[in-house]
Amino acid sequence: MPSGSLLLQGLALGVLTGGLYALLSSGLSLYFGVMRVVMVAHPAFLFLAAYLTYSLHNKAGLDPLLTILVTVPLFFAAGVAIQRLLIARLAAETMAMMSVLLTFAMALVIEGTLGAVYTGSFRSINPEYATKSLDLFGTQLPYDRLIGFGMAALTLAALFVLLKVTRFGRSLRATIQHPQAARLVGIKTERVTGLGFGVGLATAAVGGAVLAIITPFFPAAHWAWIGKLMAIIVVGGLGSVQGAAIAALLLGVVESLVLVTVDATWATMMFYIFLFLTLLVRPQGFFGGRLAQRF
Amino acid sequence: MTGLGRRFGKPALVLLGAALIASYPWLVPNSYLVYAGVLTMMFAGLATSWNLVGGFTGYVSLGHSAFFGLGAYGTGLLITRAGWPWVLSIVAAGLGVGVFAVIVGIAAMRVRGASFVIVSIALVAAVNLLAQGWRSLTGGSVGLRVPTQYGELTRLEAHYLFFYLFMGLLALTLLTWWFMDRSRFGTGLKAIREDEDKAESLGVPTAGFKVVAFALSALFVAFGGGLYAVWFRNLDPIFVFSILIGSYMVLMSLLGGVRYLFGPLLGAAIVAPAGEFFLLRLGETQIHLTAMGLLLGVVVLFMPEGIIPAVAKLFGLRRPPAASIREDTAEQRATLEEAAVQ
Numbered sequence: 001m002p003s004g005s006l007l008l009q010g011l012a013l014g015v016l017t018g019g020l021y022a023l024l025s026s027g028l029s030l031y032f033g034v035m036r037v038v039m040v041a042h043p044a045f046l047f048l049a050a051y052l053t054y055s056l057h058n059k060a061g062l063d064p065l066l067t068i069l070v071t072v073p074l075f076f077a078a079g080v081a082i083q084r085l086l087i088a089r090l091a092a093e094t095m096a097m098m099s100v101l102l103t104f105a106m107a108l109v110i111e112g113t114l115g116a117v118y119t120g121s122f123r124s125i126n127p128e129y130a131t132k133s134l135d136l137f138g139t140q141l142p143y144d145r146l147i148g149f150g151m152a153a154l155t156l157a158a159l160f161v162l163l164k165v166t167r168f169g170r171s172l173r174a175t176i177q178h179p180q181a182a183r184l185v186g187i188k189t190e191r192v193t194g195l196g197f198g199v200g201l202a203t204a205a206v207g208g209a210v211l212a213i214i215t216p217f218f219p220a221a222h223w224a225w226i227g228k229l230m231a232i233i234v235v236g237g238l239g240s241v242q243g244a245a246i247a248a249l250l251l252g253v254v255e256s257l258v259l260v261t262v263d264a265t266w267a268t269m270m271f272y273i274f275l276f277l278t279l280l281v282r283p284q285g286f287f288g289g290r291l292a293q294r295f
Numbered sequence: 296m297t298g299l300g301r302r303f304g305k306p307a308l309v310l311l312g313a314a315l316i317a318s319y320p321w322l323v324p325n326s327y328l329v330y331a332g333v334l335t336m337m338f339a340g341l342a343t344s345w346n347l348v349g350g351f352t353g354y355v356s357l358g359h360s361a362f363f364g365l366g367a368y369g370t371g372l373l374i375t376r377a378g379w380p381w382v383l384s385i386v387a388a389g390l391g392v393g394v395f396a397v398i399v400g401i402a403a404m405r406v407r408g409a410s411f412v413i414v415s416i417a418l419v420a421a422v423n424l425l426a427q428g429w430r431s432l433t434g435g436s437v438g439l440r441v442p443t444q445y446g447e448l449t450r451l452e453a454h455y456l457f458f459y460l461f462m463g464l465l466a467l468t469l470l471t472w473w474f475m476d477r478s479r480f481g482t483g484l485k486a487i488r489e490d491e492d493k494a495e496s497l498g499v500p501t502a503g504f505k506v507v508a509f510a511l512s513a514l515f516v517a518f519g520g521g522l523y524a525v526w527f528r529n530l531d532p533i534f535v536f537s538i539l540i541g542s543y544m545v546l547m548s549l550l551g552g553v554r555y556l557f558g559p560l561l562g563a564a565i566v567a568p569a570g571e572f573f574l575l576r577l578g579e580t581q582i583h584l585t586a587m588g589l590l591l592g593v594v595v596l597f598m599p600e601g602i603i604p605a606v607a608k609l610f611g612l613r614r615p616p617a618a619s620i621r622e623d624t625a626e627q628r629a630t631l632e633e634a635a636v637q
Contacts, residue, residue: 038409040416089596096408097355101549102595104357104542108588115581219581223538227420230413238410265428272421276402279414283406 009139010260011253016145018252020214022245023152024207024225025232026159030200033176033239034193037087037099042204043222043229044107049075049208050217051114054123057212064125064213065151071205079201082106083194107222114219124216148210155206156245162199163241172196176239231271235278237285246287313466320458329454333526335567336461337519341540342547342559343468344515348508349545350472350553351481353488354404358415360540361422362513365392366520367535368426368433371441374525381444385521389514396513400506407491416538423536439530457526464522465560468515472556475508484508516544543570546587550594552601561602566590 024046031039049071056067090098133140163169174182175192183189211217228251236247251271259267278285320329345359369388373379379387403414427436434440445453475481483504486494495501524530534540543566544559551562569590573583598605 098595100412105588105591108584112581112584227417272417275417280402
């Protein structure tokens with residue numbers, strides 16, 4: 001039985017990792033909400049952002065966290081373009097399946113291109129502040145994790161304000177809840193959907209910058225994240241941003257505790273066990289609203 | 296066409312095609328092309344197996360490489376650990392995977408559309424994790440080596456042997472598809488593809504049908520994996536359990552046309568050699584993935600029904616009943632619903 005301090009350390013790290021997971025999966029909830037699209041390429045875009053951060057840091061000398069000033073607008077525009085030019089072309093009846101395949105194709109294109117440009121070897125960014133730890137009540141909290149958690153909290157707070165307070169957020173939520181009714185009250189749902197996609201991809205730009213300082217990365221790294229992030233949004237309830245955030249924290253803590261008590265294989269396996277149990281017991285997810293029930 | 300031609304024309308054409316394919320290893324100039332032929336034949340079998348569930352029910356599984364890998368590992372372990380003869384190992388491993396697929400299918404087939412795709416991705420990720428984590432049994436990420444099972448044969452002769460073994464498996468899978476296509480079972484599955492709720496309300500036992508189709512498809516994929524283990528003899532968990540193999544099956548089926556018996560075979564005949572070509576030409580980098588991704592994107596966007604109808608349309612040969620039920624006439628739809636009720 002591991003000691004109490006080890007468990008406390010695991011719990012603390014779990015919360016920090018869970019916060020990061022919440023940021024990384026928030027985009028997926030948005031895509032699913034506005035278009036019922038499972039965006040398999042989201043993790044690939046995360047690592048694309050990580051590589052862009054790497055290049056901007058090494059070539060232009062930008063601080064890794066400041067690179068989001070460049071990548072966020074870029075990814076937002078790319079997201080709008082992808083939705084308007086590609087995904088909107090798919091036939092409505094086969095949208096669920098075909099969109100998966102289309103975004104899967106995007107993931108392959110991104111991975112192949114990253115491999116060709118940056119080679120397959122590991123890259124990492126180690127700014128000075130990311131190598132130290134904060135000692136708090138006997139637990140070691142690495143600064144890079146704390147920064148990641150902070151960035152996640154800020155981004156999710158901004159997303160929350162955007163969705164709840166602004167006029168765009170209201171029309172976006174209306175589009176998610178009932179597209180026909182939203183159209184009837186005069187919302188331009190096509191435009192809103194495109195912008196929603198852009199916002200989702202913009203979160204990938206922030207997530208990529210955070211990933212880049214926390215972990216070494218390589219072009220094929222996104223595969224390991226697809227399953228994890230998908231498990232989070234299913235447990236949370238497809239299409240619910242809050243649900244995914246709660247599930248992310250929960251799974252982050254569970255993973256971390258299993259990691260310190262058992263081993264790394266079972267820690268990752270927890271995601272798939274939770275996913276299968278959720279589908280057996282409550283296919284609509286545990287924290288989602290009414291929307292998730294239809295899937 | 297005369298009556299005689301109509302009756303025997305199609306089977307004769309199929310036989311001619313089979314003879315042409317069977318002579319392939321003897322026509323090519325070097326052993327690499329024979330090897331590429333075996334690989335293509337393997338993928339043709341895998342894609343056709345995938346189409347048993349993907350084409351009939353419309354449930355797109357990106358995780359079929361889980362069954363491929365389990366079949367391969369099961370066979371390899373039975374040979375190395377239990378000392379079983381290889382044919383028996385392949386059959387036993389395949390049947391074991393079939394049973395496993397029934398269990399997985401009962402859970403996975405409860406959800407539709409996007410959720411099902413997520414489950415299939417999670418399945419292959421979980422199995423991959425297990426194969427790499429359970430070092431004492433599987434050898435972990437180092438992989439599993441299977442000792443040679445065909446004694447005297449040289450590498451090239453083994454390629455010939457496995458070309459015909461994979462071809463036999465493909466023929467078996469095609470025959471299964473052909474029978475299913477004409478059975479009430481197949482009609483029920485197609486009803487699920489077009490409108491699952493309606494099919495269920497008309498009395499199609501949708502849950503059972505879906506699980507049986509899923510398991511049948513997994514069974515053939517696992518046989519393919521078993522043959523691969525004995526042929527290739529070096530199992531790398533990252534390769535056999537990669538989503539990439541599963542997505543190849545999807546791409547091939549989709550490219551050829553999921554509604555056609557020979558669609559996946561046609562798709563495999565294009566994608567597998569193209570993949571090998573990209574690998575040879577652009578091998579050093581990962582750019583072959585980009586080429587594959589672009590091909591998949593083009594297929595999904597511009598010909599989701601596959602090449603067969605796309606080409607037929609081009610030449611004005613499109614036959615009316617090939618379309619989805621949604622594009623069918625009311626009369627055809629009534630017939631189908633009648634069949635589903637019976």
